[in-house]
Every structure is written in C-alpha cells, then in structure tokens.
Amino acid sequence: MSIQNDYPTVKPSEFKDLAGKKVDTLINNMRVNLERCPRAKAQWIAERQKVRGEALSTTETIVISGRKPKVQTIRQPINGQVAMIDWLNVTFDVATLGEKFRRTNEDDDEYMALCQAAVAEMSEMLTKIFGKKYGVINQRQNGANFYKYSFDFGENYGKICIGGQRDSVLIMLNGTGCSLAPVGWEKYMHEFLTTIAKKPKISRIDLAHDDLNGDYLDIHVLDQMETDQLFHCGGARHDVGQLGNWKHGDPNNKGLTLNLGVRESGKFTRFYEKGKKSGDKDGKYSRWVRAEVEFKANDRVIPFDVLLDPSSYFMGAYPVFADLFDYERINKLEIIQKSAQITLQHSFDWLKTQAGKYFSFYSTFMSPEEIIEMIKSDDPDDVPVRLHLPYAFAIQQALLGNVLFSENREVYNANHTNAA
DSSP states (O other), X not given: OOOBOSSOOOXXXXXHHHHTSOOOOHHHHTOOOTTTOHHHHHHHHHHHHHHHHTOSEEEEEEEEOSSSOEEEEEEEEOTTOSOEEEEEEEEEEGGGTOGGGSOSSOOHHHHHHHHHHHHHHHHHHHHHHHOGXXXXXXXXXXXXXXXXXXXXXXXXXXXXXXXXXXXXXXXXXXHHHHHHSOTTHHHHHHHIIIIIOSSOEEEEEEEEEEETTOSSOOHHHXXXXXXXXXXXXXXXXXXXXXXXXXXXXXXXXXXOEEEESOTTSSEEEEEEOHHHHTTOSSXXXXXXXEEEEEEETTSSOOOGGGGTOHHHHHHTTOTTHXXXXXXXXXXXXXXXXXXXXXXXXXXXXXXXXXXXXXXXXHTTTSOHHHHHHHHSOSOTTOXXXXXXXXXXXXXXXXXXXXXXXXXXXXXXXXXXXXXX
C-alpha cells in the first residue's frame, strides 16, 4: 500500500549530505579505525577472505541475444548449493539504530526529519553489509508497504521503508540487488539479524535455481508433473496458473510460466522460461528455465539460517525437488534422459487422446504408412515445441537416440497394456 506525502521530500543531493553526518548509535559505536590499528585490519582481511571462501553464490555475466543484445548479471550457487537468494525482505525495530529514533510527541514534519536521520544511519549500515554502491540515494514521494516513508538505495537495488508499523524498519532487497551484491553478503546479513538487530524478522525470501541450458528443466514436463500430483504436499490442491500462449505452443517464443499456489500464501512457486522472456528467442539461452520458490512469513516462521543454507529450504519445498536438483544422488545425464522420456511418452498420450479415434478409423482402409504420409508436416525439420527436449537429447547423445525411443515405446506399451 502506498501513502502519498503532502509535502516535498528530500532531494538526492540534500539527502547525500544528510547521510554523511554521523549519528551516535549502537552500530557506529562498533566501528574500528582500521588505518590506526594494523592488527584489527589484518583480522578484518582474514575474516573477509574466510567469508569469500565459504560463499554460497557468486555473480556471473551473460549476454542475452535478440533484437537488441543485452548484458545480464545473474547469481550462481556455489560450494554445494543448488539455490540462491533472489529477493529478501527483513524487518527490525527502529531501536536497533537508537532509541532516539522512536517516535514520541513529534508532529509530522519533525517525525519525517527523524525518519530521514534514521535512514541516513541505515545507509551506512547497508554499505557495511553490501558495499559502497548500496547507500541510500533518495527519498521517494510515496510510502510503501503500509509505511509512511520509503527510500531507494543503490541503482534500483531495493527500498527502505520506515514510519509507523510499530516503529519498525523494512529493508527490501530486490532481484537486481541480490544479483549484484558482493560475495558473502548473506553471512553479513545473518550476523546483523542475529547479533545487532532488535526484534528481527525475515518477512519474505525468494529462492531460485537456474537451468541456463534447459538440460533438465522443461516447462512442459514440469506441467505434466503437476498434473501427476508430484508437487502435492498434502491437504487441498494448490491453484495452478499458466501464463503465456500455452494453447498454441508459444509460437512467438515469448516464454511460458507455470505458477503453483497464490502470491498471498506462505509458499508460492513459479517455473518460467527466463531466457525467452529476457528476449533470447533463438539464441544460446533460449532454453534457460528458472525455478523460484517464494516464502512469506504470514503463516510460518522463516529461520535466519535460510541465509546460510538456502538450498536446504529450497529442496524442502517439495519432495520431488530431490529428483530434480540433487546432483549428488542422481547423475545429471540420467535426469535429462528421464525428462526426455517423460516428455515423449506424454506426447504420445496427447496424440492418442486428440486423434486416436481418427487413426483407428483410417486404419480400417489405409496402411500406417499412407496415414503418416497424409498427415505429417510438409517440413521434415519442424520439431514441435513440446519435443525440443527429447529431440535435442537424442541428437546430443546420438548413440543413445534409438535406445531412448525404443525404451520409451516399451514403457508406453507396458503402461497402457496394464491399464487395459
């Protein structure tokens, strides 16, 4: 919810001057002058190197081709992780910055000045966690998330909200802010929430995994897995949403999205073809599929340890994730082959449902070869979107190509014979 302010806010240049003033608070009292204390500086460097060595993710720059190629920075999990943080909302009591920032009898103008001073102090804290580029740059005209005032930090890295809400402060770190944050920021944020912040809480966190080459995540296979209830965790069935031109197979390659659940719930999951949605329709990353799980604290407590081990919480979202993302137990090649087999089998199921009666009727007076010749596409190289995964796998693994199709035919025949 946005709250409109009836008076001018601080200009970026004025706020920069305000942010430069030191305020005597708990955080500032913890500062150590590294230039005057060589031992402290050496210790700080050693701790920094340790954090980098135990980092959960690192940045990677890729080039998305299309009509207008663009450079995109993404986060990639490392050190045994399979997921990384793509959004983070945390709240804490304003007393973390100092009791002097708690509202008492101030009028609106005085209270706005008090909040501005608190956020100026907050700007310094953000730079300690995320680096110099994450300082607060300006105050927004409107409030946000039921807070009276909101401020931007970094180059569209997120917002700080303050004013009301029981004297709490909200930090919103968006996807861009997470992607460009320095290595090890999760460790520093965890330390802040567990050792410095008062009444801290993670109100939202998004965990994501990217299959940049579309090797083992296929949007159509995931859709069929949902149909087969592999994402069902008990209780009532979740809502399912399909965004994009699913009906006609996404002919313009704009990308498809599969949503599980609703945004207002404590867990919401989306799978989408991020490469196509980013504009790479036929390039290197056109097969890029992203899986995201969004957790909210409206019906659950989100532990701070999710910052240190996001993969454990990501994998725990659905039991089937163990088969999709656990590389230590399942060979990646096996995942690709299994996904290709599932896709191919379901394409036969779809064809039988849609046109099975026609084939049965035609076969009473035509041979199979004549039927195929009558209905096949005029372009022999035209591969249906649904079959891109098994086709690419068969081409890449040429020696396994016949095995893939023959094994699938045996499984298909066995399943339908048993069903009959």
